[in-house]
Amino acid sequence: xxxxxxxxxxxxxxxxxxxxxxxxxxxxxxxxxxxxxxxxxxxxxxxxxxxxxxxxxxxxxxxxxxxxxxxxxxxxxxxxxxxxxxxxxxxxxxxxxxxxxxxxxxxxxxxxxxxxxxxxxxxxxxxxxxxxxxxxxxxxxxxxxxxxxxxxxxxxxxxxxxxxxxxxxxxxxxxxxxxxxxxxxxxxxxxxxxxxxxxxxxxxxxxxxxxxxxxxxxxxxxxxxxxxxxxxxxxxxxxxxxxxxxxxxxxxxxxxxxxxxxxxxxxxxxxxxxxxxxxxxxxxxxxxxxxxxxxxxxxxxxxxxxxxxxxxxxxxxxxxxxxxxxxx
Amino acid sequence: xxxxxxxxxxxxxxxxxxxxxxxxxxxxxxxxxxxxxxxxxxxxxxxxxxxxxxxxxxxxxxxxxxxxxxxxxxxxxxxxxxxxxxxxxxxxxxxxxxxxxxxxxxxxxxxxxxxxxxxxxxxxxxxxxxxxxxxxxxxxxxxxxxxxxxxxxxxxxxxxxxxxxxxxxxxxxxxxxxxxxxxxxxxxxxxxxxxxxxxxxxxxxxxxxxxxxxxxxxxxxxxxxxxxxxxxxxxxxxxxxxxxxxxxxxxxxxxxxxxxxxxxxxxxxxxxxxxxxxxxxxxxxxxxxxxxxxxxxxxxxxxxxxxxxxxxxxxxxxxxxxxxxxxx
Numbered sequence: 321x322x323x324x325x326x327x328x329x330x331x332x333x334x335x336x337x338x339x340x341x342x343x344x345x346x347x348x349x350x351x352x353x354x355x356x357x358x359x360x361x362x363x364x365x366x367x368x369x370x371x372x373x374x375x376x377x378x379x380x381x382x383x384x385x386x387x388x389x390x391x392x393x394x395x396x397x398x399x400x401x402x403x404x405x406x407x408x409x410x411x412x413x414x415x416x417x418x419x420x421x422x423x424x425x426x427x428x429x430x431x432x433x434x435x436x437x438x439x440x441x442x443x444x445x446x447x448x449x450x451x452x453x454x455x456x457x458x459x460x461x462x463x464x465x466x467x468x469x470x471x472x473x474x475x476x477x478x479x480x481x482x483x484x485x486x487x488x489x490x491x492x493x494x495x496x497x498x499x500x501x502x503x504x505x506x507x508x509x510x511x512x513x514x515x516x517x518x519x520x521x522x523x524x525x526x527x528x529x530x531x532x533x534x535x536x537x538x539x540x541x542x543x544x545x546x547x548x549x550x551x552x553x554x555x556x557x558x559x560x561x562x563x564x565x566x567x568x569x570x571x572x573x574x575x576x577x578x579x580x581x582x583x584x585x586x587x588x589x590x591x592x593x594x595x596x597x598x599x600x601x602x603x604x605x606x607x608x609x610x611x612x613x614x615x616x617x618x619x620x621x622x623x624x625x626x627x628x629x630x631x632x633x634x635x636x637x638x639x640x641x642x643x644x645x646x647x648x
Numbered sequence: 649x650x651x652x653x654x655x656x657x658x659x660x661x662x663x664x665x666x667x668x669x670x671x672x673x674x675x676x677x678x679x680x681x682x683x684x685x686x687x688x689x690x691x692x693x694x695x696x697x698x699x700x701x702x703x704x705x706x707x708x709x710x711x712x713x714x715x716x717x718x719x720x721x722x723x724x725x726x727x728x729x730x731x732x733x734x735x736x737x738x739x740x741x742x743x744x745x746x747x748x749x750x751x752x753x754x755x756x757x758x759x760x761x762x763x764x765x766x767x768x769x770x771x772x773x774x775x776x777x778x779x780x781x782x783x784x785x786x787x788x789x790x791x792x793x794x795x796x797x798x799x800x801x802x803x804x805x806x807x808x809x810x811x812x813x814x815x816x817x818x819x820x821x822x823x824x825x826x827x828x829x830x831x832x833x834x835x836x837x838x839x840x841x842x843x844x845x846x847x848x849x850x851x852x853x854x855x856x857x858x859x860x861x862x863x864x865x866x867x868x869x870x871x872x873x874x875x876x877x878x879x880x881x882x883x884x885x886x887x888x889x890x891x892x893x894x895x896x897x898x899x900x901x902x903x904x905x906x907x908x909x910x911x912x913x914x915x916x917x918x919x920x921x922x923x924x925x926x927x928x929x930x931x932x933x934x935x936x937x938x939x940x941x942x943x944x945x946x947x948x949x950x951x952x953x954x955x956x957x958x959x960x961x962x963x964x965x966x967x968x969x970x971x972x973x974x975x976x
Contacts, residue, residue, distance in 0.1 A: 383730045390745055391737040397720060402711045402975045409719040416745030417718055644972060647730045 378503025509637025706831025837965025
């Protein structure tokens with residue numbers, strides 16, 4: 321099937337699409353049906369109702385470096401809005417210049433994930449939020465100390481009270497995590513070219529990207545990278561070049577979990593290089609080739625790699641609005 | 649004079665100002681005349697003509713962490729727009745968590761300064777811009793390496809060409825410095841309450857702040873903190889608690905320059921704590937008391953300290969517009 325399709329497209333795709341788009345579109349429709357546009361908001365948990373006050377507080381906290389031991393590292397240091405809400409270096413650099421083991425995942429659309437971190441060790445953003453504050457190689461701040469630091473500022477006393485009205489001691493670990501999670505749930509990128517294509521704008525993506533979409537489905541990439549956020553939120557074994565990371569095994573201790581990692585989102589993958597759990601893969605083309613080899617047992621030819629890469633670039637959405645807060 | 653004035657004001661200021669503002673204002677006018685509102689732009693040097701393209705590029709570069717050895721420290725790490733374009737820690741934290749010797753000065757209104765750095769070792773922002781990139785305790789990146797890194801990105805090739813049209817090799821140290829300087833010259837805070845007061849809005853600042861303005865003049869603070877940016881750009885000897893920093897002597901080697909520092913601006917001093925060259929002074933009240941003792945040989949009473957502090961808070965302007973850039 322792949323060969324037949326490639327033959328058809330390589331030989332006549334431009335002509336075909338140019339002269340009889342309805343027919344081509346008809347054929348593409350069954351591929352489009354395998355995808356879903358990204359909603360504007362992820363599911364909002366009943367245990368952490370989304371409010372403007374909480375989001376506003378979370379926005380402040382996300383940019384707050386004084387909840388790190390050095391006083392200069394905030395969530396936004398590694399999840400940098402100027403860099404696709406990630407850091408664009410292989411592995412995260414944290415407290416005292418220590419280099420972590422893994423590539424920083426973007427926080428964009430992270431509210432759509434069914435588990436957090438590469439090894440899925442937390443089920444949700446509330447569970448995720450406090451980890452990097454305490455991690456020795458990241459912000460290296462004891463949680464109690466971080467809360468004390470925040471409580472020193474009248475503005476944070478006010479903002480926590482606004483976000484958690486009626487609580488006698490609102491500056492708590494739970495509320496810190498909830499506010500950060502609430503803010504992160506606003507960091508979504510709907511309306512990417514691919515979303516607009518799925519919603520009927522046939523000119524929103526190039527012919528090459530459409531070929532890439534077809535190759536993405538036909539080669540089985542979609543088996544794991546599926547749904548609105550292009551991840552099944554499941555764990556799959558992979559050992560990419562240079563990585564000895566045991567992945568989910570570190571969390572569960574189960575032999576079967578060795579080298580398994582949660583499928584990452586492909587949303588905004590064009591602006592969240594480098595790739596893989598160890599960030600050792602610089603370009604999207606290399607990443608596509610490696611995934612073909614490691615996960616699908618296929619050697620993609622250059623044309624397929626370029627097509628899939630063109631498709632992946634259509635998953636870059638409009639960066640979310642946010643404000644650099646005025647911290648106290 | 650100070651006592652007489654205090655007696656007058658403490659006894660009857662509210663009543664006086666409430667019932668005969670013209671008279672009070674008449675008396676205050678001679679004090680107001682000692683100050684100047686902040687212009688919207690500092691002097692723009694003929695050698696670095698300000699253009700939108702240069703400012704845009706400078707904005708990108710200011711937030712660019714990949715011109716640091718770690719890949720995570722940018723100008724905006726220490727000159728953080730969320731923290732008054734400074735860092736609000738005593739002394740700067742840079743590469744591998746190293747702590748520098750001095751408190752980070754804000755870049756706000758730095759284009760109005762007649763020399764740069766606490767010791768005035770560079771005459772202008774162009775001279776200042778490259779220092780922190782190369783400093784071992786800051787970004788720790790060799791300049792050649794930083795330029796090579798930038799040249800890897802097509803977007804920077806474009807933006808440098810846009811900013812320096814006609815140059816065959818626009819990604820140069822000189823142009824990097826010029827772009828950063830051009831951007832920084834846009835980071836000004838006119839229209840503070842005190843500026844509005846100087847421009848005729850008598851209700852722009854409180855009665856206490858007006859008392860503080862009077863005390864600021866009568867006690868001689870204005871001798872050094874004068875002009876639109878409230879600094880004479882001169883060097884004065886001061887040894888604040890805990891500091892052994894030799895100041896300008898490090899630059900000139902002249903005995904007379906020991907412990908001399910360039911007068912810092914007082915613009916936005918309310919949001920750029922902590923204070924002094926070593927950042928050891930936490931509050932503005934303490935800073936005012938220390939300056940009284942060290943520079944003026946006076947023990948200010950609490951009322952004077954509070955008045956001057958109230959005045960200083962009126963020097964906090966509207967934070968400048970800028971954008972978090974989309975980096976390549």
